[in-house]
Amino acid sequence: MSAEKSVELLEKYIENVNLRNHCYHVCACMKFYADKLGENQDVWGEAGLLHDLDWEKFPDTHPNTAVPILEEAGYGKDFIDAILGHAYPDRTDVPRESLMAKYLFACDEVTGLVHAYSLMKPGGLNDVESRGVVKKMKDKGFARNVNREDIKKGAEEIGLELQVHIQNVITAMKTV
């Protein structure tokens, strides 16, 4: 697979700019962690980029509808299992077993939180500090559709203290 092909797929299935941006944010975080762990940055980045591929067109069956599309495009089982894993157990029956799956889940919701927080800052992401995000997370009225429990669970699954993970996410998102 190639980065160009994954961008083509993204643009074919996702028109919403906010959703595309979310995919790029998760992609950047996945690349950051792949680099840190010595994993394949291209593969991890593409998993981030394509994890919500079918969300816009098939919200009720996401991410299961993405499977035939990804198979057709030539993506392998580990890649597809990681994508199915990000929605386990609510939407799929594929648990997160690989590192790629665990990191994908851990990078998903938290990017939404950091992005929402950055929109309140005059300097955007450059004004965002992990401590502020952790504090703001307790404000239930803020970014209400972002699932706090999933964010905490994600950090646990990759064995990182929440604030450290959030700092990594901020650093990675600045590269988008």
Ligand SMILES: [Fe+2]
């Ligand atoms: Fe998703």
Ligand SMILES: [Fe+2]
């Ligand atoms: Fe997502």
